[in-house]
Amino acid sequence: MKDANLATLEVVKYVVKRFGLHMNKRLGQNFLIRPDVVAQIADTADLKPGDPVLEIGPGIGTLTQALAETGAAVTAVEIDSHLLPVLDKTLEHYDNVRIIHGDILKTDIAELMGHKPFKVCANLPYYITTPIIMTLLEERLPMERLVVMVQKEVAERMTASPGSRIYGALSVAVQYYTQPEIIFEIPPKAFMPAPEVTSAVVCLDVRKEPPVSVMEEKRFFQVVKAAFSQRRKTFANTLKAAGVSKDGVAAILADCGIEGSRRGETFSLDEFAAIADAWTRYNKKQ
Numbered sequence: 001m002k003d004a005n006l007a008t009l010e011v012v013k014y015v016v017k018r019f020g021l022h023m024n025k026r027l028g029q030n031f032l033i034r035p036d037v038v039a040q041i042a043d044t045a046d047l048k049p050g051d052p053v054l055e056i057g058p059g060i061g062t063l064t065q066a067l068a069e070t071g072a073a074v075t076a077v078e079i080d081s082h083l084l085p086v087l088d089k090t091l092e093h094y095d096n097v098r099i100i101h102g103d104i105l106k107t108d109i110a111e112l113m114g115h116k117p118f119k120v121c122a123n124l125p126y127y128i129t130t131p132i133i134m135t136l137l138e139e140r141l142p143m144e145r146l147v148v149m150v151q152k153e154v155a156e157r158m159t160a161s162p163g164s165r166i167y168g169a170l171s172v173a174v175q176y177y178t179q180p181e182i183i184f185e186i187p188p189k190a191f192m193p194a195p196e197v198t199s200a201v202v203c204l205d206v207r208k209e210p211p212v213s214v215m216e217e218k219r220f221f222q223v224v225k226a227a228f229s230q231r232r233k234t235f236a237n238t239l240k241a242a243g244v245s246k247d248g249v250a251a252i253l254a255d256c257g258i259e260g261s262r263r264g265e266t267f268s269l270d271e272f273a274a275i276a277d278a279w280t281r282y283n284k285k286q
Helices: 009-019 035-045 062-068 081-090 126-138 152-158 169-177 217-229 235-241 246-256 269-285
Strands: 052-056 073-078 097-101 118-123 143-151 178-186 199-206
Touching (some): 009 081, 035 118, 035 143, 035 178, 035 199, 052 062, 062 073, 126 169, 152 169, 152 199, 169 269, 235 246, 246 269
Parallel strands (some): 073 097
Antiparallel strands (some): 178 199
16 A cells, blocks of 8 residues: 555545444544644654654554654554554555554553653544543653644643633643643544544643642642542532541641632642642641
8 A cells, every 4th residue: 555645535445445344433433534634643743753652543554654654663552453454554664663452551651662752642532532641641651742632622621721611630630741732623524434523632742840849749639639529519628528627627728828618620730739738738747
């Protein structure tokens, strides 16, 4: 399939027919049929020849091809064994691509990428977007940039500001680890089959250091989780529900100077950090 652009409708239809493919809805398989879109995704990744890049879920290789054309060293992890012979054929002319059969959530990514800095580029299945992103970030892998295509609503949640209706635990976590930016939207008609939702490409530049300093990172995320677990409750009641005594709640809130009548979705990362540190100090006094 040399010289064929895998992101064109004609080629995608040919590959699907030739290999008798059936899109697996359970795995969220929708193949891109817009060369300009895959080119823009690859361009956003800012890859140079030899740069290591991890792709998650290459499908039939549409985005993989665009990544390979940059000269980057592409490692693509595909969970669907039916697509392995397809990828062997569609990408046979690229010696800078290696295909790994496996589940990205069960893969030792650091080992796979040689414990060296790398980038991530992926069209993520909608049903498992958040677990994949959080796994990548929480493992503190030596990633520099993630360029991911996700459902538009998820992209908006990642970049949401305090006080917004869609601001939540995902917003805080993504913004703690990275600097996220929505690059562009992709309409359903850019895929085959067309999904029922609009997609968006998000660029996540991994921070060298979090934007806030905390005494205990685990406590920080405990506060975040508690704040959004019961959004309608005041934060004072949320802390009580998390097991803090009435006196403890009063002491923590007085220490960090935050009103207990506020709700969690109004807190900035700095305020979450202040609450977490106040909670840590309170526990040390007990």
